[in-house]
Amino acid sequence: MTQRSILLQAHRLLRRNQLAQLGLLGVFWAAGEAVSRATGLPLPGGIIGMALALALFLAGGLKVASMKRGANWMLAEMLLFFVPAVLALLDHRELFGLLGLKIFAVIVVSTTAVMCVTALTVDLCYRWTEHHDAGSAVA
Amino acid sequence: MTLAALWREPLVQAAVWSLATILLYLLAKRVHRRWPRWWLMPLAVAPALLMIAALALNVSYRDYIRGTHWLVALLGPATVAFAVPIYEQRALIRRRWPLLLAGMVAGSLTAVATSWALAYVLGIDGELRLSLLPRSMSTPFAMEVSGEIGGIPDLTAVFVVLTGIIGAAVGDIVLARLPLRSTLAKGALFGVGAHGAGTARAHQIGREEGAIAGLVMVLVGLMNVALAPLIIQFMK
Structure with a gap:
């Protein structure tokens, strides 16, 4: 088998098989981890892997279809992967009292503020540019 | 046995x-x-x-x-998965990146300023207060910044998770109350405010929102790691 036909086979497998697509996500992650360790960059492997995948999509070296179904499944079930991390609270009994209540208050109020400010900033800029575009289109 | x-x-x-x-x-x-x-x-x-x-x-x-x-x-491969929605929304992102940048800067400043001020008012001080500052980023970034500014990275990781849970709920309430017109704003609020957990929620709301949230989450993390030395200056 020539190299070209092996590549073609691999692409066909990837397009059909969701499990193979999940494996491909894992490969990019592992590559990202390797780059992160080799260069000592303070970036997690997942982010470097994402940048690699994005670069390959943009360069045309990899079709989005060969990752799409696996990626959609991963993103839909992503909340599951956060569940075990929450149990770290078991090691911080000091947070189950007044201090915990105060910290809860800080997080709720601050997060609400962050979300409102972010959303309003983006939305007001959006309306302004829309208005601006509409104005210049008329003129 | x-x-x-x-x-x-x-x-x-x-x-x-x-x-x-x-x-x-x-x-x-x-x-x-x-x-x-x-x-x-x-x-x-x-x-x-x-x-x-x-x-x-x-x-x-x-x-x-x-x-x-x-x-x-598995959060590692899940992060790689964001490449797909971000690639699919590349036209929107290319056209609207200045808006997202404005939202990210405003949101990050609000996160640090309100956390610091609220902790001060409630009498939370020292390392505990510092550990609260970087909690709206995703865990690896937050722990990096926390160590940098003198907080306790392990405790920051706990606060990050709490912010994710609370943020996914608060985000729904904010979405229902604010008269937002653009999907950009809806995605950005989850990405800046509640990192991965918020992004997962945004993804359930819509593809465009999810893509924007994922992109913004990653960029906010990068921006804050780069700006951590400045935050230290601000606090002195």
Whole structure:
């Protein structure tokens, strides 16, 4: 088998098989981890892997279809992967009292503020540019 | 082998707790689909039930996470998965990146300023206050910044997770109250305010929102790691 036909086979497998697509996500992650360790960059492997995948999509070296179904499944079930991390609270009994209540208050109020400010900033800029575009289109 | 000895076997523990985590998550998801209240969200209900089980069976966090760490590790490949929605929305992102940048800067400044001020008002000080500052980024970034500015990275990781749970719920409420016109704003608020957990929620709301949230989450993390030295200056 020539190299070209092996590549073609691999692409066909990837397009059909969701499990193979999940494996491909894992490969990019592992590559990202390797780059992160080799260069000592303070970036997690997942982010470097994402940048690699994005670069390959943009360069045309990899079709989005060969990752799409696996990626959609991963993103839909992503909340599951956060569940075990929450149990770290078991090691911080000091947070189950007044201090915990105060910290809860800080997080709720601050997060609400962050979300409102972010959303309003983006939305007001959006309306302004829309208005601006509409104005210049008329003129 | 007696049943008690079998129960102490690490492999059995790992299998039991992994299975319990997955099943309780699936159950919580079903319940939430049936009764969509914010306080019934799977990310709050599943860990609460697991915590009760762990306390009842006298299992420590170390024993629990030893068997379930592989689930947390899957966040790595899940991060890679964001390449797909970001690639698909590239035209929108290319056209609108200045808006996203404005939102990210405004949101990050608000996060640091309000956390600091609220902690000050409530009498939370020292390392604890510093540990609260970087909590709206995703964990690896937040821990990096926390160490940099003199907080306790482990504690920051706990605050990050709490912010994710609270943020996914608060985000829904904010979305319902604010008259937002653009999907950009809806995605950005989750990405800046509640990192991965918020992004997962945004992804359930819509593809465009999810893509924007994912992109913004990553960029906010990068921006804050780069700006951490400046934050230190600001606090002196």
